[in-house]
């Protein structure tokens with residue numbers, strides 16, 4: 001049973017000491033093993049982890065990373081155990097999104113008996129501290145830079161964690177909660193990310209490199225924090241509210257710092273072919289954009305991608321950023337149903353604004369990617385068809401159709417539970433392969449069908465794509481044959497063909513081995529009628 005304990009520990013840092021870079025005391029050492037339980041195996045570095053590693057190293061801690069990205073599914077837990085036993089960390093620090101919580105829980109449970117301090121941070125524990133504190137020693141809520149350094153110093157000095165700002169600490173089943181420290185006011189003061197803690201897979205084999213084709217080294221960078229919008233399905237509004245009165249929510253790094261960061265990346269990796277910005281919005285002040293463009297073209301000059309909110313796109317801004325090297329912009333369309341967008345999602349973007357946001361970049365040779373969601377609460381086929389209609393108008397270069405998942409801490413999470421559509425014990429490890437909502441007339445088969453057809457036809461030019469879409473969405477047997485049974489048969493056949501090839505290859509290897517052995521051990525038998533070769 002966990003409960004709030006009122007504690008005030010006099011020698012703990014105050015919440016306004018946002019980042020304290022005081023080194024570990026002389027002679028003290030502490031080893032932090034960060035954990036990235038990347039169950040989706042997305043190949044791009046998690047910048048939170050990279051920044052926390054940099055903070056820890058800056059105060060003199062030893063840091064290593066357990067990253068499951070390159071590890072075969074099903075073997076990640078054994079690999080984790082092996083690394084913990086080999087590295088013997090003092091602290092395990094897990095960075096967790098909601099879909100990664102079940103695996104994290106398993107790791108936490110195993111490592112509990114080893115006497116290692118276990119802390120968790122990232123979006124999931126931040127939004128579900130009450131559900132996660134029982135499984136670990138401490139949670140860091142929200143921004144973690146200041147807290148990780150305080151925690152490392154406390155562990156190095158053998159002091160309790162209870163009382164460190166923006167933490168929940170589990171003291172033998174009782175929870176000590178502290179206020180969040182203020183938001184980091186000046187992002188330029190955050191140490192440069194320690195990208196090198198991640199393996200090459202995240203840079204040379206980045207998923208962006210996969211999309212871009214021909215690109216080799218991709219840098220991921222955070223240029224700002226704090227989206228000012230309040231979409232009901234996104235964790236942003238909850239985080240913004242939780243920091244109310246604790247500093248400006250929207251903060252931007254200076255163009256000088258951004259360029260410094262990218263130059264450091266290029267120095268560390270020897271090259272830089274593409275830059276992937278993780279910021280939710282980018283195109284804010286025009287003067288900042290112009291200044292960024294001038295510096296960036298001079299010092300970095302690599303193509304890049306950004307994410308953007310439709311309302312922030314204007315011709316003036318697109319012209320500047322395209323000139324700086326913008327290659328593609330990913331924009332949230334989410335739904336073509338204006339009523340649903342406005343009343344359910346709190347995205348009050350007018351259709352003409354949406355259309356302009358998607359068409360303007362193309363005018364400047366910038367590719368456009370659309371984020372959309374299917375299976376929203378209350379969404380029926382008519383509503384999904386409105387997304388189809390708008391997709392046909394905007395014709396983005398590419399699009400992705402995820403299936404709505406209620407994230408803990410969001411308004412839609414609470415609403416879907418109240419509406420009896422969602423049982424919170426139902427989780428998903430990705431948001432593409434099915435719905436967790438129970439809705440009349442909308443099931444997984446239907447959603448997957450629309451998702452497949454949208455994927456295939458929504459941004460394919462020409463009338464044939466429209467005919468094919470409506471044909472397959474209405475004629476169920478044709479859809480099944482073309483998109484379900486047909487591909488399943490093909491997959492099976494490919495599997496048997498691969499097995500057959502392996503068998504043949506193995507057979508030949510075995511024959512070759514036997515021949516070689518016979519040649520060395522009993523060469524005479526090769527030339528007699530009893531020869532086995």
Ligand code: B12
Nearest residue numbers: 046048093094095097098121122123140143144235278431
């Ligand atoms: C860029 C991004 C992506 C990219 C890159 C992901 C990656 N590997 O980093 C892509 C597009 C691939 C992606 C995918 C997904 N994403 Co995403 N993504 C983001 C985004 C916009 C920025 C993340 C980022 O780099 N932030 C900057 C760093 C510095 O901040 P940070 O990671 O939060 O870390 C800080 C703190 O959280 C804390 N912290 C973090 N870890 C730890 C660990 C410890 C020990 C401590 C002490 C502190 C701590 O300290 C850090 C420094 O302050 C966020 C929104 C946001 N603004 O955070 C969503 C967000 C993280 N994504 C989200 C989701 C849901 C996903 C997906 C599951 C969606 C899907 N398609 O299925 C996948 C999961 C894949 C994965 N492994 O991450 C949600 C997570 C919500 C939740 N409750 O889990 C967010 C919050 C957006 C939202 N919708 O609300 N994402």
Ligand code: SF4
Nearest residue numbers: 227229231234236280
């Ligand atoms: S615009 Fe994007 S990041 Fe901002 S609240 Fe909406 S979904 Fe979240």
